Amino acid sequence: MLSRTADHLYWMARYIERAENMARVLEVTYSMSLVPNAAQSEAALWLPALEIAGNVDQYEEEYGNVDAAKVIHYLSMDVNNPSSIYNALRNARENARAVRVDMTSETWENINALWIEFDQFRGADLTKAGLPEFCDWVKARSHLFRGVCFGTMLRDDAFSFVRLGTFIERADNTARLLDVKYHLLLPDEEEVGGAVDYYEWSAVLRSVSAFQAYQKIFSDSIVPWRVAELLVLRRDMPRSLHACLDEITPILEQLAGRRQVECRRLAGELHAKLRYGKMQDIFQRGLHEFLSDFIDSNNLLGAEIQRAFLSINAS
Amino acid sequence: MQKSTQSFFDEMQLDVVDLDESRVRQIYSAYQNWLKDIPLHQLESKRQEAELLFRRVGITFNVYGEEDGAERLIPFDVIPRIISANEWEKLSAGAIQRVKALNMFLHDIYHQQDIIQAGIIPSSILANSQYRPEMVGVDVPQQIYAHVAGIDLVRTSESQFYVLEDNLRTPSGVSYMLEDRKMMMRLFPDLFRRYSVAPVDHYPQVLLKNLRAVAQTSNSEPTVVLLSPGAYNSAYFEHAFLAQQMGIELVEGTDLFVRNNAVYMRTTQGPQRVDVIYRRIDDDYIDPLVFNPNSMLGVPGLLSVYRNGGVTLANAVGTGVADDKATYIYVPEMIKFYLNEEPLLENVPTYELSKEEDLKYTLAHLHELVVKEVQGSGGYGMLVGPAATKKEIEEFRLRIVSKPANYIAQPTLALSTCPTLVEAGIAPRHVDLRPFVLSGKTVTLVPGALCRVALKEGSLVVNSSQGGGTKDTWVLEAGELEKTQLSENSCETKQVTTIKTEIKTKQKAKQKTIENIVEPAC
Numbered sequence: 001m002l003s004r005t006a007d008h009l010y011w012m013a014r015y016i017e018r019a020e021n022m023a024r025v026l027e028v029t030y031s032m033s034l035v036p037n038a039a040q041s042e043a044a045l046w047l048p049a050l051e052i053a054g055n056v057d058q059y060e061e062e063y064g065n066v067d068a069a070k071v072i073h074y075l076s077m078d079v080n081n082p083s084s085i086y087n088a089l090r091n092a093r094e095n096a097r098a099v100r101v102d103m104t105s106e107t108w109e110n111i112n113a114l115w116i117e118f119d120q121f122r123g124a125d126l127t128k129a130g131l132p133e134f135c136d137w138v139k140a141r142s143h144l145f146r147g148v149c150f151g152t153m154l155r156d157d158a159f160s161f162v163r164l165g166t167f168i169e170r171a172d173n174t175a176r177l178l179d180v181k182y183h184l185l186l187p188d189e190e191e192v193g194g195a196v197d198y199y200e201w202s203a204v205l206r207s208v209s210a211f212q213a214y215q216k217i218f219s220d221s222i223v224p225w226r227v228a229e230l231l232v233l234r235r236d237m238p239r240s241l242h243a244c245l246d247e248i249t250p251i252l253e254q255l256a257g258r259r260q261v262e263c264r265r266l267a268g269e270l271h272a273k274l275r276y277g278k279m280q281d282i283f284q285r286g287l288h289e290f291l292s293d294f295i296d297s298n299n300l301l302g303a304e305i306q307r308a309f310l311s312i313n314a315s
Numbered sequence: 316m317q318k319s320t321q322s323f324f325d326e327m328q329l330d331v332v333d334l335d336e337s338r339v340r341q342i343y344s345a346y347q348n349w350l351k352d353i354p355l356h357q358l359e360s361k362r363q364e365a366e367l368l369f370r371r372v373g374i375t376f377n378v379y380g381e382e383d384g385a386e387r388l389i390p391f392d393v394i395p396r397i398i399s400a401n402e403w404e405k406l407s408a409g410a411i412q413r414v415k416a417l418n419m420f421l422h423d424i425y426h427q428q429d430i431i432q433a434g435i436i437p438s439s440i441l442a443n444s445q446y447r448p449e450m451v452g453v454d455v456p457q458q459i460y461a462h463v464a465g466i467d468l469v470r471t472s473e474s475q476f477y478v479l480e481d482n483l484r485t486p487s488g489v490s491y492m493l494e495d496r497k498m499m500m501r502l503f504p505d506l507f508r509r510y511s512v513a514p515v516d517h518y519p520q521v522l523l524k525n526l527r528a529v530a531q532t533s534n535s536e537p538t539v540v541l542l543s544p545g546a547y548n549s550a551y552f553e554h555a556f557l558a559q560q561m562g563i564e565l566v567e568g569t570d571l572f573v574r575n576n577a578v579y580m581r582t583t584q585g586p587q588r589v590d591v592i593y594r595r596i597d598d599d600y601i602d603p604l605v606f607n608p609n610s611m612l613g614v615p616g617l618l619s620v621y622r623n624g625g626v627t628l629a630n631a632v633g634t635g636v637a638d639d640k641a642t643y644i645y646v647p648e649m650i651k652f653y654l655n656e657e658p659l660l661e662n663v664p665t666y667e668l669s670k671e672e673d674l675k676y677t678l679a680h681l682h683e684l685v686v687k688e689v690q691g692s693g694g695y696g697m698l699v700g701p702a703a704t705k706k707e708i709e710e711f712r713l714r715i716v717s718k719p720a721n722y723i724a725q726p727t728l729a730l731s732t733c734p735t736l737v738e739a740g741i742a743p744r745h746v747d748l749r750p751f752v753l754s755g756k757t758v759t760l761v762p763g764a765l766c767r768v769a770l771k772e773g774s775l776v777v778n779s780s781q782g783g784g785t786k787d788t789w790v791l792e793a794g795e796l797e798k799t800q801l802s803e804n805s806c807e808t809k810q811v812t813t814i815k816t817e818i819k820t821k822q823k824a825k826q827k828t829i830e831n832i833v834e835p836a837c
Binding site: 001002003004005006094097098099100101102105108109112113116157161255257309310 | 370372551555559566570582584
């Protein structure tokens with residue numbers, strides 16, 4: 001297939017996944033804000049959402065102080081924020097439009113319908129009850145997108161690049177979410193297990209649809225290191241880092257064929273760390289260090305995929 | 316509701332004021348019979364449904380300079396234009412004859428130039444900006460230049476059709492012919508039981524077959540691609556649609572590169588040779604090394620590979636010289652010269668303003684003529700005398716006087732009208748017809764066409780860039796239905812009954828045909 005086509009498909013999937021994750025972060029922060037005494041201040045509650053999106057500086061430049069309404073607008077609808085849900089969905093749709101020929105008409109129409117439906121939320125007040133509805137919609141559309149890809153697309157390279165985009169993006173998002181939250185929730189050697197703590201951690205779990213999974217696996221009270229284990233090492237947890245690399249590695253093997261490409265080696269290395277790593281060792285070195293290493297490696301992996309398959313000078 | 320204007324020929328001749336069915340044209344009588352039971356609001360809701368579906372499928376086009384995802388729809392009208400098998404036979408024979416002659420002319424003008432030596436076309440044609448000296452002496456496969464040609468036809472009376480212009484560069488609109496049909500079948504399946512409409516959806520297959528046949532490389536499975544300017548082009552939907560229907564790659568200029576006298580596309584598995592390029596980019600932008608150096612759309616070095624036979628372009632480079640409005644005048648002469656036949660379709664009488672007497676006449680009659688720029692297209696740069704204000708006429712007069720050779724003039728034609736659903740109800744609106752002629756081993760066309768309709772009351776400009784819409788065009792299958800219609804219209808009701816009975820008896824067979832044609836619309 002054309003490199004440009006692969007590029008569009010890959011980024012289409014990444015942007016849909018990005019929108020979904022942004023919606024998850026917004027939703028969970030919003031529900032936290034309804035819990036009394038959950039955080040010291042509005043700013044302390046909403047700042048992490050900006051940190052996960054990775055653009056606190058740009059926000060402060062444009063909006064100044066951190067308050068709920070402004071952060072919600074910035075992360076959902078701001079035209080000037082490159083990682084707002086608006087821009088993620090718009091980019092997803094633009095990428096899809098450029099290669100509508102290379103996906104099934106169901107897939108294309110699904111994304112196009114998403115963009116048409118998005119209009120109903122523009123101008124709506126998302127600071128109040130509108131936000132959960134909006135976030136649910138974004139998540140549902142993302143589920144639908146994956147479903148229509150899975151259910152209708154030929155299992156060829158096009159499908160592989162769509163999947164690749166999804167999991168590279170998801171791995172990045174899960175790592176960021178965990179990093180920011182863990183950092184925040186465990187300031188010192190502070191005692192864990194209080195009510196607020198419970199809410200916080202169950203919120204983190206819910207934001208990656210892992211609350212029920214946690215109960216099922218551990219059937220115990222929620223403790224931070226188990227949350228971390230679930231989201232890092234558990235391969236049966238679909239949004240964990242390990243699960244993402246489980247998907248990425250074989251796809252790259254298959255795409256590369258007999259070619260020796262760096263991205264394939266990198267993915268293998270990263271995969272091995274998650275596959276054979278122990279939570280105890282990770283904690284000993286520090287979870288934050290581990291996660292920021294992971295985020296860097298995952299970014300590098302993305303760049304190498306770009307170089308091997310997608311860039312216009314690839315061949 | 317409006318009464319149809321009597322001075323124009325109406326395709327249906329529906330008189331909604333008198334509800335006088337006896338005047339309805341035979342081919343529309345079964346439609347009228349159906350229409351009279353349909354309340355207007357139901358038609359309107361069908362129209363809205365169509366709009367929704369078109370939006371969902373993304374049959375939209377971008378408007379340059381409008382931000383924020385401003386994508387527009389070309390308005391779709393739910394009332395079809397119906398053409399009888401007899402009419403179609405005449406039109407298609409005429410269009411095929413014309414395209415044959417035009418292809419022969421193009422070969423001639425880039426080779427021996429017999430037609431100039433015979434004194435039929437003046438040698439000044441070689442100075443036309445659409446004439447490409449780069450193509451002189453270049454042999455294109457099977458001497459086909461215009462693989463796809465759109466012939467614009469208008470009608471002024473029951474028997475009189477005119478060719479308004481030929482489109483031989485990168486004619487567009489065929490996707491609307493195909494999508495409008497799908498839409499009509501989805502919205503009004505019962506109508507397709509009343510009428511035996513000739514199917515059109517094999518168009519992409521015929522085109523693909525032709526494109527593969529003109530590959531000049533030894534490859535037994537030639538790679539055909541469609542070259543598009545990209546997603547921001549107004550015809551992008553059509554490019555994507557055709558590529559998908561033909562199962563070929565939709566490429567942009569940056570996806571292709573030239574090496575060792577061959578064209579390759581960049582794929583995730585390395586370079587892949589391309590044999591035939593169905594290009595939807597104008598000559599001027601196709602190769603920055605030869606034509607417009609600022610073009611970002613084309614492929615550097617493409618023309619040199621093309622001239623050496625390393626790749627085939629469809630349409631060929633340099634076809635613009637044959638569809639230029641100054642060349643148009645000579646097409647009937649070409650048909651006589653190359654084919655030794657009488658033209659089956661007439662040209663619109665045309666004044667060449669480079670001629671002294673024609674210029675004089677035109678300047679004296681601007682208020683009743685249509686004046687067009689020789690190289691203009693898309694309805695830009697033209698004056699419709701009867702519809703223009705005094706000021707507009709005077710401004711245009713100055714432009715003509717300063718460069719008369721840039722213009723031609725034609726009488727304002729009384730374009731036929733077709734009932735169209737507008738805000739006020741059903742009203743006559745002017746229409747034209749663009750069938751697409753495909754040249755390969757044989758010259759053919761599928762029985763259908765793009766029908767464009769000027770939605771503004773009284774307007775004669777049907778171009779989509781000027782607010783025109785489209786209609787599905789039904790070419791009826793020759794057969795029982797047709798024969799009944801050949802008799803006089805005096806016993807209308809009886810005939811309708813006859814037709815119905817015949818349809819009933821044939822229903823089984825027909826239903827099968829319909830099943831074969833119907834595809835889910837999305």
